Amino acid sequence: MPYALDRANDKDLLGQTPSLAEMTGKAIELLNKNPQGFALQVEGGKVDWAAHANDAGALIYDQIAFDEAIRTAVDFAEKDGETLVVITTDHGNANPGLFYGSKADDHFDRIQTFRHTNEWILREVNNSTTAPALIDKIEFAQGYAITSEESKQVLAHYRSLGGESLYNPRNLPYKELAQIQARYTAVGWGSMDHSADYVELAMLGPGSELLPCFVKNFQLHNLMLDAAGLSR
Numbered sequence: 001m002p003y004a005l006d007r008a009n010d011k012d013l014l015g016q017t018p019s020l021a022e023m024t025g026k027a028i029e030l031l032n033k034n035p036q037g038f039a040l041q042v043e044g045g046k047v048d049w050a051a052h053a054n055d056a057g058a059l060i061y062d063q064i065a066f067d068e069a070i071r072t073a074v075d076f077a078e079k080d081g082e083t084l085v086v087i088t089t090d091h092g093n094a095n096p097g098l099f100y101g102s103k104a105d106d107h108f109d110r111i112q113t114f115r116h117t118n119e120w121i122l123r124e125v126n127n128s129t130t131a132p133a134l135i136d137k138i139e140f141a142q143g144y145a146i147t148s149e150e151s152k153q154v155l156a157h158y159r160s161l162g163g164e165s166l167y168n169p170r171n172l173p174y175k176e177l178a179q180i181q182a183r184y185t186a187v188g189w190g191s192m193d194h195s196a197d198y199v200e201l202a203m204l205g206p207g208s209e210l211l212p213c214f215v216k217n218f219q220l221h222n223l224m225l226d227a228a229g230l231s232r
């Protein structure tokens, strides 16, 4: 699936791919035909990839797409009355935050007018891209003009391409662009890896009263069995 932000601004992708909420609705419709009930897992999986890439626009719009999928599930559960909805994540990642002083609000607001993700920008850049062309591309995709020096910093990476990593198979300069982008969006990052933070966990519906204030993630398995009245 494309990132939600890239999909929203590309007519072809909009026609060719469903949103996470649309897939959630269809899955519920089909599974709900089973008289014995069902378990469905919906993952906003690209939020994790966006965090690994320190890609603020990708992360926020995919998180919103996940939020819309939650609404679809909750709307069904409230009508149904017999469905437990569990909303959580398996880990934190990269710890984005708002930084950089008095203009932080205005800079952060820029993300509202983004058309495309950092990945969309970087995957179309190559060894022959010029500094002015990259500046134009970022301005088109995200509405701000980086400096010539910053553009050259990003492009330098393409001259030394090599190697690859699990979360960055095309070896794109995610980190370099994110560090420059922080000056324009006020979004800074702690890392490009999973974090050891506590994460949010919310439940609603029958069985949600079993949820303690804090729980280890592997204990959720038994908690869900208990909520469903299944033996373990």
Ligand SMILES: [Zn+2]
Pocket (backbone or CB within 6 Å): 048, 049, 052, 093, 194
């Ligand atoms: Zn991950």
